[in-house]
Amino acid sequence: MTVAGLARLPAEWTLAGGIRVGSTGWAQGDLAGEGPAVERRRGLVVDLPWTVLKQVHGARVVVVDRPGGAVGEEADAAVTAVPAAALAVLTADCAPVALASPEGVMGITHAGWKGLRAGVIAATVQAMRRMGATRVEAVLGPCIHSCCYTFGEDDLVAVESRLGHQVRASDRSGRTALDLPAGIRSALHAAGAVMVGESDSCTACGEGFWSWRADGTSRRQATVVWRP
Numbered sequence: 116m117t118v119a120g121l122a123r124l125p126a127e128w129t130l131a132g133g134i135r136v137g138s139t140g141w142a143q144g145d146l147a148g149e150g151p152a153v154e155r156r157r158g159l160v161v162d163l164p165w166t167v168l169k170q171v172h173g174a175r176v177v178v179v180d181r182p183g184g185a186v187g188e189e190a191d192a193a194v195t196a197v198p199a200a201a202l203a204v205l206t207a208d209c210a211p212v213a214l215a216s217p218e219g220v221m222g223i224t225h226a227g228w229k230g231l232r233a234g235v236i237a238a239t240v241q242a243m244r245r246m247g248a249t250r251v252e253a254v255l256g257p258c259i260h261s262c263c264y265t266f267g268e269d270d271l272v273a274v275e276s277r278l279g280h281q282v283r284a285s286d287r288s289g290r291t292a293l294d295l296p297a298g299i300r301s302a303l304h305a306a307g308a309v310m311v312g313e314s315d316s317c318t319a320c321g322e323g324f325w326s327w328r329a330d331g332t333s334r335r336q337a338t339v340v341w342r343p
């Protein structure tokens with residue numbers, strides 16, 4: 116296990132069980148795709164086999180039974196209890212949530228508004244509990260904030276009905292917006308997890324992050340969780 120000395124990660128945490136979490140940004144390069152260049156960039160962040168899923172904005176959770184397992188599976192969350200595995204999600208506005216328990220069970224979730232509505236956070240916590248997790252701690256990496264997340268009324272009502280009125284917000288122009296971090300907090304609380312940290316960076320207007328909303332980019336930052 117090594118953490119890149121090249122450039123400081125925009126966000127890092129140590130959670131229950133000594134489980135580590137790091138979120139990247141421009142400084143660590145584009146971590147989407149395949150091939151030696153992206154593998155090298157990922158290895159500079161965490162030098163362990165990465166599990167990167169084919170993210171589809173659903174609620175499916177895969178159980179990873181060996182370091183580097185389940186690569187490319189269609190799912191938006193992964194959990195594992197094996198050491199020396201690195202579970203990652205790639206994001207450019209969606210919310211990356213990393214989870215950990217004192218028993219060494221860890222998880223990662225890619226949650227946009229569709230995944231939140233589908234229950235991906237609850238599904239991840241439940242999968243961890245089935246693997247023996249008691250207290251589940253969670254952190255939220257950089258995602259789009261309400262300042263930049265103008266949202267249609269019908270879709271907002273759908274999210275609100277599941278997660279509560281705290282998700283309703285206004286953007287910087289006063290138009291209806293979704294407060295994605297509030298939705299994550301609500302979903303974690305409902306699932307019985309404890310939120311112990313969150314990035315205050317907005318990917319769309321903050322410096323140093325890729326944002327699909329801001330410029331339609333295909334490049335992605337990563338949030339990765341691992342147990343050294």
Ligand SMILES: [Zn+2]
Nearest residue numbers: 262263317320
């Ligand atoms: Zn913003």
